[in-house]
Amino acid sequence: MAKEVRRDSKGRILRTGESQRPDGRYMYKNSKLGTKPIYSWRLVPTDKVPKNKRPDLSLREKIAELEKDLSDGIDPAGKKMTVCQLYKKQNSLRKNVKRNTVKGRKQFMNLLKKDILGSMTIDSVKLSDAKAWAIRMSENGVAYSSIRNYKRSLKASFYLAIQDNCIRKNPFDFKLSDVLDDDTEEKIALTPEQETNLLAFMKADKVYRKYYDEVVILLHTGLRISELCGLTLSDIDMRNRSIDVNHQLLKDSEIGYYIELPKTKNGKREIPMAEHTYQAFKRLLKNRGNMISFRVAKHSNFLFNNQAGFPKIACNYDGMLRGLVKKYNKTHDEQLPHITPHTFRHTFCTNMANKGMNPNTLQYIMGHSNITMTLNYYAHGSYASAKAEMDRLYA
Numbered sequence: 001m002a003k004e005v006r007r008d009s010k011g012r013i014l015r016t017g018e019s020q021r022p023d024g025r026y027m028y029k030n031s032k033l034g035t036k037p038i039y040s041w042r043l044v045p046t047d048k049v050p051k052n053k054r055p056d057l058s059l060r061e062k063i064a065e066l067e068k069d070l071s072d073g074i075d076p077a078g079k080k081m082t083v084c085q086l087y088k089k090q091n092s093l094r095k096n097v098k099r100n101t102v103k104g105r106k107q108f109m110n111l112l113k114k115d116i117l118g119s120m121t122i123d124s125v126k127l128s129d130a131k132a133w134a135i136r137m138s139e140n141g142v143a144y145s146s147i148r149n150y151k152r153s154l155k156a157s158f159y160l161a162i163q164d165n166c167i168r169k170n171p172f173d174f175k176l177s178d179v180l181d182d183d184t185e186e187k188i189a190l191t192p193e194q195e196t197n198l199l200a201f202m203k204a205d206k207v208y209r210k211y212y213d214e215v216v217i218l219l220h221t222g223l224r225i226s227e228l229c230g231l232t233l234s235d236i237d238m239r240n241r242s243i244d245v246n247h248q249l250l251k252d253s254e255i256g257y258y259i260e261l262p263k264t265k266n267g268k269r270e271i272p273m274a275e276h277t278y279q280a281f282k283r284l285l286k287n288r289g290n291m292i293s294f295r296v297a298k299h300s301n302f303l304f305n306n307q308a309g310f311p312k313i314a315c316n317y318d319g320m321l322r323g324l325v326k327k328y329n330k331t332h333d334e335q336l337p338h339i340t341p342h343t344f345r346h347t348f349c350t351n352m353a354n355k356g357m358n359p360n361t362l363q364y365i366m367g368h369s370n371i372t373m374t375l376n377y378y379a380h381g382s383y384a385s386a387k388a389e390m391d392r393l394y395a
Helices: 059-072 083-092 099-114 127-139 144-163 192-204 209-221 225-229 275-287 314-330 341-354 359-366 371-379 383-394
Strands: 018-020 026-028 038-040 242-245 248-252 256-260 269-272
Touching: 026 059, 038 059, 083 099, 083 144, 099 144, 099 248, 099 256, 127 144, 192 209, 192 314, 209 225, 209 275, 209 314, 209 341, 225 248, 225 314, 225 341, 269 359, 314 341, 341 359, 359 371
Parallel strands: none
Antiparallel strands: 018 026, 026 038, 242 269, 248 256
């Protein structure tokens, strides 16, 4: 007996696995492939989309796509995960990250959930979708540097999907600067004159003289502010004039003070004290007085404390520097730019680079994870440093 030929409502012959439901929708199912059924309101591309139905590929286009995926080893189920699910999967494969990283991931996940990109299936995200996402982030007030970091995370997530045979291409493999103007403010370094004038002002000022030694230490060590805040008596070796950097002190509203390892693997280091630094620590230790016993994890006897006797944190220095610059600029024609604790770290590295310190030595002192970061400071020359170098070479 001849096999019964199945037809759709228009009399067209349906192929193996194809069928039409009572509501008119087409379905394809092949139990041998182990995939979920495929649905469409159209059998072939030339069919019209029924009224009030969303435009979509025809059933046979979807079947051809499925067959190509299976031929190329693409996981049909995996490619249907959402961008949020993919980002979560990527994060789950890297544990034991710093608390700031965990908070950053949570913040970005919240942004993804609010944006249309987060609910898109990863196989549907095109290059244009990725670029449109970057533009939306910028329009919503997200800084260029943050968008760049988020894009890097998404690019890594989509590469994971490629390696897992879920998709073929990475839609985030593009230059962000081709889409958005980089409006990131360039890090500034204080000129030698600005540095001298600022320290002289602090030394003479009744309000800010008490912060003088802390600023001297930042300017002459290149310490990150969280590393400075974390320094304890046991980290300072006055006899050998060295600073043992082995942790950083941080604080947030959820858990209060907490200790973390330095920012990078190279962050653990010993920094020699120059004479200015040694004298600053000598004065600080002499005037330190009796402080309250305060412990964070296994660390106590913190060197830099607020009026209540608790360790200072980065925001304490941010506020102090805002007030300092405002007061300085009221009495000086030569205005100081906006200064943060990182300005002092940047100034130190730039000064050492301009004075010809070996890049590898400077990388060690700064605790940079790679030499490229250090070498970037060699591009931050000035007219004064260029003139000095020209005079030296032509002498």
